[in-house]
Amino acid sequence: MKGKLFSCLVLMFLSISMVAQKVPVSGTVSDQTGPVIGASVIEKGTTNGTMTDNDGHFTLTVSKGAVIEISSIGYKTQEITVGAQTNFTVTLSEDNEFLDEVVVVGYGSMKKSDLAGASVSMKESDLKGSIISSLEQSLQGRAAGVTAVTTSGAPGSSSSIRVRGQATINANAEPLYVIDGVIVQGGGNTGADFGLGDALGNGKVSTISPLSTINPADIVSMEILKDASATAIYGAQGANGVVLITTKHGKSGEAKFSYDGMVAMSRQAVRLNMMNLREYAQYYNEMIEEGDIYETNPYYATPSLLGKGTNWQDEIFRTAWQHQHQLSAQGGSDKVQYYVSGSYMDQQGTIIGSNFNRFSVRTNLDAQLKKWLKLGVNATYAITNDNLKLADSNQGLIYYSLTTIPDIPVYDVNGNYSSTIREGYTSPNPVALAMMDEILLKRKKLSGNIYAELTPIKHITWRTELGFDMGESDANRYKPIVDLGGWVRSQNSISYQKNSNYFWQLKNYLTYANQWGKHSVTAMVGQECWESRWNYLSGSNTDLPSDEVHNVALATGTPSISSGFGSSAMASFFTRETYNYGDRYLGTYTYRYDGSSNFGPKNRWAGFHSVALAWRFSNEKFFEPVKKVIDNGKLRLGWGQTGNSSIGSYAWGAAITRMPSALGMGFRPSNIPNTSIRWESQEQYNVGLDLGFFNGRLNLTVDAYYKKSDDMLMSMQLPSYMGTQGNGSSKLQAPKGNYGSIENKGLEITLDAHPVQLKNFSWDSNFQISFNKNKLLSLSDTENATLVGYGQWGDVVCVSEIGKPLYNFYGYKVEGVYKDLDDIQNSAKPAKYPSDGVFSRGNTVWVGDIKYKDVDENGIIDERDRTDIGSPLPKFTFGWTNTFRYKNLDLSIFLNGSYGNKVMNYNSLTLTHMNSTWTNQLQSVVSKRARLEPIDPTIVYADGSKWFDHIDNVRVKNPGTKIPHTSINDPNDNDRISDRYVEDGSFLRIKNITLGYTFPKALLNKAKIENLRVYVNIQNLYTFTKYTGYDPEVGASTQDSSGLTYGLDNGRYPSPAMYSFGLNITF
Secondary structure (H helix, E strand, C coil): CHHHHHHHHHHHHHHHHHHHHEEEEEEEEECCCCECCCCEEEECCCCCEEECCCCCEEEEEEECCCEEEEECCCECCEEEECCCCCEEEEECCECCHHHHCEEEECCEEEEHHHCCCCEEEEEHHHHCCCCCCCHHHHHCCCCCCEEEEECCCCCCECEEEEECCCCCCCCCCCCEEEECCEECCCCCCCCHHHCCHHHHCCCCCCCECCCCCCCHHHEEEEEEECCHHHHHHHHHHCCCCEEEEEECCCCCEEEEEEEEEEEEEEECCCCCCECCHHHHHHHHHHHHHCCCCCCCCHHHCCHHHCCCCCCHHHHHECCEEEEEEEEEEEEECCCEEEEEEEEEEEEECCECCCEEEEEEEEEEEEEEEECCEEEEEEEEEEEEEEECCCCCCCCCHHHHHHHCCCCCCCECCCCCECCCCCCCCCCCCHHHHHHHCEEEEEEEEEEEEEEEEECCCCCEEEEEEEEEEEEEEEEEEEECCEEECCEEECCCEEEEEEEEEEEEEEEEEEEEEEEECCEEEEEEEEEEEEEEEEEEEEEEEECCCCCCCCCHHHCCCCCEEEEEEEEEEEEEEEEEEEEEECCCEEEEEEEEEEEECCCCCCCCEEEEEEEEEEECHHHCHHHHHHCCCEEEEEEEEEEEEEEECCCCCCCCCCCEEEEEECCEEEEEECECCCCCCCCEEEEEEEEEEEEEECCCCEEEEEEEEEEEEECCEEECCCCHHHCCCCCCCCCCECCEEECEEEEEEEEEEEEEEEEEECCCEEEEEEEEEEEEEEEEEEECCCCCCEEEEECCCCCEEEEEECCCCCCEEEEECEEEECCCHHHHHCCCECCCCCCCCCCCCCCCCCCCCEEECCCCCCCECCHHHCEECCCCCCCEEEEEEEEEEECCEEEEEEEEEEECCEEEECCHHHHCCCCCCCCCCEHHHHCCCCCEEECCCCCCCCCCCCHHHCHHHEEECCCCCCCCCCCCCCCCCCCCCEHHHEEECCEEEEEEEEEEEECCHHHHHCCCCCEEEEEEEEEEEEEEECCCCCCCCCCECCCCCCCCCECEECCCCCCCEEEEEEEEEEC
């Protein structure tokens, strides 16, 4: 009993002692202007905390001797130790970390607050927000003024990037990419560059991304320079914007090892509503009833007894898997820091047979050998393998999967590929085409730089840098023998091309930086030179001894061997001066003088100036009364000149080519030279405003710009008597020249907010929207005032006219269908209107044909009635990211979209034509087509003919439709380019959702793990759009060799939805 009493007394004493250790504390938190509302007050190391009220007051009970942390967005965190004092007055000081954040600019870096030009930063956390296989994909919807349109949904595919609109025609319009100071060399932009022209389409762009050799996980930041005042330091290379990419470097301290792993599943969620077998049989029978065909098919006699047949879309698309892994090490001492990494990624495409994988290693080493001497090396090596498939075009897998009729099985009874179900059918089996034909591309790339920084005297730094980029590619295409009923390929064929490219770059620049009193000055002067060399060797042949042997040397046909080489070089001198007075008045001047071998001797050199001014009015004394609300304000003005020299090497001269003749093989110029060709120039004005509200809780950036490009580099349009038309073996290519100007003007708005910042919960939001108007101002020295872009087989699709935006769709306007004979006779006369007034089905215009608008009102429908039918360029694009954090959970939701752009659904030319019994059609269109019926069904014709043969007894049952009737011969050309194929391409996409969990450090410390995060990610979850094709995100055409077609969906490889699980661990 005494023992129990003693135990109770001990417990009471301990309880009283513990209570006695808790003390109430209180206080007021303010800044220079008054109380801070909503500041976080937390007992350090615990979850015990509170927030300040509207007067900045707080009360909290804590342990004696505890440390209290007081924090708020925009202020530096303060810590107070609780002792005898229990009431505190805390004054928070502004945290200028955001303003003092160092950002990369051309040939150096500077504080973000000192920037006077227009640029946007992307950090590592932004890049990790989505699963990307190629670096440019991370730019989609995340940077104001930057439009990123995916060229293809194939693994490792490219995106078409435009900074502030399309500023050029035939010259390269992609921005300049610079990684750790080294200009990225792609090794090729088109399929033809790699020897895969026909296999991938012969357009000026292809699905192959030059950036897919770069591992995105090695990137720590990207800086996009947008206006000329920022890009002019790159002179002739900066006309289309500059993307500065910085890779990860070492940090002082113990080595840290990190593993990043991910596994993902991709699928195509969208299917076009093609007819199944029952619907196709019903459609076939209806064509008989309406007199389009006369041969009945007993197989289709009773459609209700048939199954659904083959869904070729389901056969072509598959569930695809992807996995990637990276192991990296980072660390070093005060003198030497290192970062090394190795990664592997393997990604299946959602079209069967397509695949992409990449292996890469990187080493970055920085060594401070002396106070005045720093050396470093950055190097990366990558190997990529592409198993490519031609998706778009009338020879692509998408087209064949949509048009192949559903009564053909994938396999025959013996398990072999099938191709025919009835006599006369000759189209390829899409699955066999995908799995039998090979299009392979292997690339190797070694790039990086070696640098030295010397500080011989105070305030002066000299940096010398040698950059390199060496690559090679092997492209193989193999087509085996095929004998699948109606689809016969009697001989196999093989082609091979090996490319090599070498690039070196030497830079030297001297930087002076000093500050005295309120004055801060930086001056930089430097030189740069580089040379790029390339060569290729290709061979092709037929009749290999076996489809198992893929060696061009063993083929027994007539070989074709080709080779080529080329080079380009540039030498530059540049300078930049910046001045800052009292952190209020900022100025930057740059000048660059470039010489390029791409131009003739008289026009090789050009100079480019830029000036940028900024006023941080928030630092003025008169602004102090409102700093509680607007804590940061800066007005920016910029003007600059840049150029463009990206037309290829020796474009000013004449190349030599072979020409067969009756006297034997001869040689001739392949093009007309133009030694007077000069730089494409660009001038840009920018006005910007930066505002920060409520101590950094809300930040607004607004930029307005005007950009004009003159002396556009393009091929001259010459008449045929100049020898520029005709047979490909004899015609001369037109000379390159400077023939026009383009303007772009727009508005960019970025809103960055931190609406909620609580103890355990926070919400960050970033919204950006970009408006751009594009106009072709002039075309000089050309035969006509238009630029023409083509579709698959030479049909005019896009026309760029003076005074209008580039790439406008061009064709006829549809008013409806001819309802009856009276409608035909009282409308403008189409080309197939009979001159003798005698109508003949199959030879003249007929009831149910498309009625086109008589635009020129001359009573005749002809080519002069073609007009502008829509623009593929959006009125604005936008992106919105919201990130929520609750304790250790984080949720990120990213939406992006486009508004006002049109898409030409080029597939619909075939899928809605209804002129063949050998081609499947869209069920949604077939069901709404013009249905013909007799006006008087009681008439019996003495010659045995039917009502549908007499135009005076035919009318349309549904006259409100704009879809024509079935017509085998289609004399009216109902499938001509018209606005019925132009659709609204606006969309809102749930681009990315990421849910992650970071394990508590207290739990990880026991296992000696520094950080562990797991996450699930969904990409391209859903797209809200009115577009009836697979994907409204359609950019440059991979089929148009002129580069003047945009927004044409000819079976584009759609972007898949992707579901992934990932793990990040650091130890």
